[in-house]
Amino acid sequence: MTITLAFSLLAYHNVRRVIRLQLLVIRQRLTRQMAVMTLARVLVLIVCGLPFICSSLWELNINTHEDNYLELAIFSLISSILDSVFYANFAINFYVFLMVSSRFRRQVKNVLLRKCWALVKTRRHETPSYMYSVGLDIGTTSCKICVVTSSSSSSSSSNESNRVVFTEQITHNAHIIQNEFTSFDEQSTSKILETVNILLEKSGILNNDFPIKSIQICGQMHGFMLWSSKSSRTKVSSLVTWQDQRCSTEFFSTLGSSLAHLRTGYGLATLLWLINEQNGKEDKLMEYDRAGTIADYIATILCEDSEMKSQISTQMATSWGALNCQWPIEHRLLPTIVEPGTIIGYWKTKVPVYVALGDLQCSVFSCQPDKNQCVMNISTSAQLALTVDREVSTVSSPQNDSLSSASVSSSMRVPYFDSKDLLVAASLNGGNILSAFVQLIHSWHVSLYNVSSLSLDSLWSRLIELGLHSSSTIENFSAALFGERHDPSMAASITNIRSMNMAQLNDIGVVFRSMCRWIIKNLFEMLGRESLTMECVIGTGSALMRNDVLQRELKEKVKCQVIFEENSDAAYGAALFALMR
Structure with a gap:
């Protein structure tokens, strides 16, 4: 302490000498400021240090062996306070200088307000060197969000140059149980919207x-819903x-030949069924002025513009039943068909929201396939797709006007991006039939033991393990539990069961593997001869990525290279498409 005080006084003395030796007025002001600040610092040191020194000396002479506990307690309290004051001396220099020097205050104000604040304001108003694109996939069983940014100076389609900064998937549990109308398959839009809000948060x-x-939204195709633009959150159906079965063969027989390509679950077929139901009744459709897929509805909600024009992408319109991107009928609820990448509105008045896309196209886009590279996507349903030029037509399409119900092709041609189409085998049977099988086994277990100690996750893991260890599959086996659009009469079955092959049925791993093999086999059969041109298969989709049995069956089916893209899915494809706009 003595040394500190001595050197402080010497510093003040030297500063005073410097002042007298300087001639320039500006220099004198600077050194005068330094002298005042140094003197103030010395005084603060003396004021804070002397009590501390005195208490330290008193502590050396106090007798701690006497029974003077009250006096010792008081001294201990005072000593603690003085210690705190002394150590605070080393932290208050800035505030001391502010109090004693007006020039120092002006300098601090200049630095904080003019320079630092100006820098903050500049950074707030300048355009960031990087931007984020958001992709939302509204699936049949879950919703997923993906936020992507580009690591390069310009947006690129290369997956290596793009970085996923956030991704999350949540099951929406929106399925509505139909006790009365078992052929109906509907979901609660409010639950889906609630799940989307959670993902955004x-x-x-x-x-x-x-x-x-x-922002780019994509989602389950073919589906149909209604809402009012004036009350889009409350007045909504x-x-x-796409799994709905309300449109019967008898109903389709009443439609004209121009609508022969429609299938149950198509949005246009659902609309016609609803119109037919209003005959002789109060037209409940008049309560609504908007129609679209669930992805179109979510995109509308994000735009927060009730007066925006009703629009649907060529991809979604084709899934509804549009022919050559035009509606085969006229109705006030049918939205205007626009190309992918069309801005339908803005989120928070400045962020563009593009027209909703199909989850199939976005899943393929996420893989960025080259020519003759097929993309196999297995989630709730399953698809095998190949990109082709829009001018080339090699496969019969269910969108052809002259197509009759008796000659419907198992593959179809749907719009893609940038003057390209997808040749796609779109099966209704994918991960949903495996889920149905797992639920069946679980319900049997509950029935046998009255309570199930086996969780669904554990059952999934065990079935996959048994499937990997099985050495054979069942012949004459079909897992078409949900039929197919080109052949609604298809059903799940096992034929030619004899006592000699009962051993296979006793092995549940063989049954599970047979179902996985059928899913893969069915897709290639639906695509037909076009599958012969493929040089590589890119696998994606949650059901395929989580199931090693499906992956093994795919590798055994094809003789070309197989690549599994674990991080490629519809949400990522949507975000990537938005990033490249």
Whole structure:
């Protein structure tokens, strides 16, 4: 302490000498400021240090062996206070200089307000060197969000140059149990919207300072729903999904030849069925002025513009039953068909929201396939797709006007991106039949033991394990539990069961593997001869990525290279498409 005080006084003395030796007025002001600040610092050191020194000396002379506990307690309290004051001396220099020097205050104000604050304001208003694109996939069983940014100076389609900064998937549990109308398959739009809001909140994009470039929604195709533009959150119907079976063969027979390509579950077929149901009744459709897929509805909600024009992409319109991107009928509820990449509105008045896309096209886009590379996507349903030029037509399409119900092809041609189409085998039977099988085994277990100690996750893991260890599959086996659009009469079955092959049925692993093999085999049979041109198969989709048995069956089916893209899915494809706009 003595040494500190001595050197402080010497510093003050030297500063005073410097002042007298300087001639320039500006220099004198600077050194005068330094002298005042140094003197103030010395005085603070003396004021804070002397009590500490005195208490330390008193502590050396106090007798701690006497029974003077009250005096010792008081001294201990005072000593603690003085210690705190002394150590605070080393932290208050800035505030001491502010109090004693007006020039120092002006300098601090200049630095904080003019320079630092100006820098903050500049950074707030300048365009970030990087932007984020958001992709949302509204699936049949879950919703997923993906936030992507490009690591390069310009947006690129290369997956290596793009970085996923956030991704999350949540099951929406929106299925509505139909006790009376068992052929109906509907979902609660409010539950789906609630799940989307949770994903948006988790991603952090709701923060005002989050630099979002654009938003792209995609989702389950074919589905149909209605809402009112004046009350889009309250006046809304349930979602009729692609799995809906309400449109019977008898109903389709009443439609004209121009609508012979429609199948149950198509949005246009559902609309015609609803119109037919209103005959002789109060037209409940008049309550609504908008129609679209669930992805179109979510995109409308994000735009927060009730007066926006009703629009649907060529991809979604084709899944509804549009022919050559035109509606075969006229109705006030049918939205205007536009190309992918069309801006339908803005989120928070500045972030563009593009027209909703099909989850199939976005799943393929996420893999960025080259020519003659097929993409196999297995989630709730299953698809095998190959990109072709739009001018080339090699496969019969269910969109052809002259097509009759008796000659419907098992593969179809749907719009893709950039003047390209997809040749696709779109099966109704994918991960959903495996889920149905797992649920069946689980319900049997509950029936046998009255309570199930086996969780669904454990059952899935065990079946996959047994399937991998099985050495054979069942012949004359079909897992077409949901039929197919080109042949609704298809059903799941096992034929030619004899006592000699009962051993296979006793092995549940063989049954599970046979189902997985049928899913893969069915897709290639549906695509037909076009599958012979493939040089590589890219596998994606949640059901395929989680099931090693499906992956093994795919590798055994094809003789070409197989690549599994674990991080490629519809949500990522949607975000990637938005990033490249």
